[in-house]
Amino acid sequence: MKTSQGHLNKIYERILDEVDVGIHAVDETGKTIIYNKKMMQIESMDLKDVINKNLLDVFIFKDNQSSTLVQALQEGRETTNVKQTYFNNKGREITTINNTFPIFQDGKIQGAVEIAKDVTKLERLIHGNMNTKGSTRYTFDSIIGNSPAMRDVVEGAKRATRTSSYVLIVGETGTGKELFAQSIHNGSDRLSGPFISQNCAALPDNLIESLLFGTKRGAFTGAIDTPGLFEQANGGTLLLDEINSLSIGLQAKLLRVLQEKTIRRVGDTKDIPVDVRVLANMNEDPIDAIANNHMRKDLYYRLGVVTIFVPPLRERKEDIPLLVQNFIEKYNERFRMNVKGLSEEVRQSFMEYDWLGNVRELEHIIEAAMNIMMEDEEVIMYSHLPFQYRSKMQMKERMLPHSTVDTFMRENGDVTIPLKDQMEQFEKSYIEIVLKRNNSNISKTAQLLGLSRQSLQYRMKKLNIKID
Numbered sequence: 001m002k003t004s005q006g007h008l009n010k011i012y013e014r015i016l017d018e019v020d021v022g023i024h025a026v027d028e029t030g031k032t033i034i035y036n037k038k039m040m041q042i043e044s045m046d047l048k049d050v051i052n053k054n055l056l057d058v059f060i061f062k063d064n065q066s067s068t069l070v071q072a073l074q075e076g077r078e079t080t081n082v083k084q085t086y087f088n089n090k091g092r093e094i095t096t097i098n099n100t101f102p103i104f105q106d107g108k109i110q111g112a113v114e115i116a117k118d119v120t121k122l123e124r125l126i127h128g129n130m131n132t133k134g135s136t137r138y139t140f141d142s143i144i145g146n147s148p149a150m151r152d153v154v155e156g157a158k159r160a161t162r163t164s165s166y167v168l169i170v171g172e173t174g175t176g177k178e179l180f181a182q183s184i185h186n187g188s189d190r191l192s193g194p195f196i197s198q199n200c201a202a203l204p205d206n207l208i209e210s211l212l213f214g215t216k217r218g219a220f221t222g223a224i225d226t227p228g229l230f231e232q233a234n235g236g237t238l239l240l241d242e243i244n245s246l247s248i249g250l251q252a253k254l255l256r257v258l259q260e261k262t263i264r265r266v267g268d269t270k271d272i273p274v275d276v277r278v279l280a281n282m283n284e285d286p287i288d289a290i291a292n293n294h295m296r297k298d299l300y301y302r303l304g305v306v307t308i309f310v311p312p313l314r315e316r317k318e319d320i321p322l323l324v325q326n327f328i329e330k331y332n333e334r335f336r337m338n339v340k341g342l343s344e345e346v347r348q349s350f351m352e353y354d355w356l357g358n359v360r361e362l363e364h365i366i367e368a369a370m371n372i373m374m375e376d377e378e379v380i381m382y383s384h385l386p387f388q389y390r391s392k393m394q395m396k397e398r399m400l401p402h403s404t405v406d407t408f409m410r411e412n413g414d415v416t417i418p419l420k421d422q423m424e425q426f427e428k429s430y431i432e433i434v435l436k437r438n439n440s441n442i443s444k445t446a447q448l449l450g451l452s453r454q455s456l457q458y459r460m461k462k463l464n465i466k467i468d
């Protein structure tokens with residue numbers, strides 16, 4: 001093998017993209033110079049939004065959470081296994097566990113590197129793999145919801161139990177796609193057959209290929225004769241979770257299997273017939289997924305014979321009271337409590353909230369609230385709700401109403417200014433006002449703005465805000 005620098009760089013790049021941890025490196029000014037594939041997945045970012053940009057321009061660190069990367073840069077501090085929660089530029093919350101260290105050269109800090117594990121994904125991976133062999137728990141009776149939208153979806157799903165057609169289940173995270181998949185299996189005549197679920201996002205390509213289709217002894221070093229999940233699911237149902245994360249190459253192979261109804265183990269030349277009903281879940285709209293190259297059109301046509309769209313909770317808020325009642329009963333039993341319901345304030349706030357985490361988020365909030373209630377308390381009060389919920393709600397309340405922006409624009413509006421400049425101008429004025437009202441106290445101002453001191457100071461420098 002040649003070992004020129006260019007050649008080595010290629011190898012490094014490939015390694016960076018293949019490892020299963022996120023890697024993010026910045027230079028001494030805080031500008032991103034390395035950002036690997038896994039990190040893009042963890043933080044839901046595109047490379048172009050991050051690379052060569054200052055990290056404090058891209059990510060938002062709230063309150064007392066400061067970026068471990070910036071700490072490494074500014075204080076030379078090394079941190080291990082620190083849990084960090086922050087937000088990407090689309091406002092999406094990210095939780096990771098990091099190891100961060102500064103890079104020294106000639107005694108000076110030249111940059112810093114962060115190695116991150118995605119905790120949310122990790123939890124899901126463990127969960128998903130338990131499901132691989134596990135039995136199914138859910139039936140249509142488990143699906144709570146009385147809204148017309150939900151009733152329609154359940155009706156559609158029930159019709160799908162009569163056949164063995166492939167089904168594509170589309171919906172945001174936490175809307176109950178897994179529930180639907182299991183219910184369809186349990187309501188069909190495949191009920192006594194196996195139900196196997198595999199998350200397509202959790203594993204690298206070659207592994208998932210061997211896992212799905214099996215291997216023949218000698219296909220690669222160490223390969224033994226193993227049946228894949230298709231063979232194991234024979235006579236039953238195979239749920240492919242996050243199908244839009246499957247590589248385009250593997251999607252082509254999958255399509256072939258769906259058409260021919262035979263599989264070929266990796267390294268084998270023999271076709272094995274399989275009788276498997278495939279269900280697939282995805283959290284992206286199929287049209288977008290096709291446009292973004294996350295899904296092959298032909299696979300969509302094959303898989304989406306029956307497509308079930310599970311609506312997000314904010315589009316069926318009528319379901320909230322029933323869901324709340326069910327979750328309260330569930331945790332009353334589990335925690336041996338006697339909670340009766342919500343206070344009026346909580347009820348109203350639930351109806352206004354956006355529920356980006358959908359039913360899963362609602363359940364977590366009820367569970368969290370019931371964890372901190374006193375034994376004899378019977379009503380969930382606003383103060384019982386978890387801090388994250390309350391701060392998101394507060395942010396929403398304090399937002400400028402549309403009419404205010406409208407009036408402002410009518411009076412001062414120059415609509416030829418690009419949005420970015422207009423926003424920057426607003427950001428600058430707003431920070432200046434809050435600073436002034438707090439006698440230029442940085443900590444206080446940062447706290448009110450929901451930023452770390454670091455983030456505030458960075459923004460002041462960038463926007464050229466001076467304090468006198």
Ligand SMILES: Nc1ncnc2c1ncn2[C@@H]1O[C@H](COP(=O)(O)OP(=O)(O)OP(=O)(O)O)[C@@H](O)[C@H]1O
Pocket residue numbers: 142143144145171172173174175176177178179180281283359360363
């Ligand atoms: N309609 C519903 N009735 C009762 N519980 C629900 C409902 N929808 C979701 N849940 C609960 O919310 C949680 C998340 O549901 P599920 O795992 O099916 O989500 P998902 O759509 O597969 O999300 P993801 O895309 O994140 O995997 C589960 O614990 C489930 O019990």
Ligand SMILES: [Mg+2]
Pocket residue numbers: 177178241281
């Ligand atoms: Mg799921």
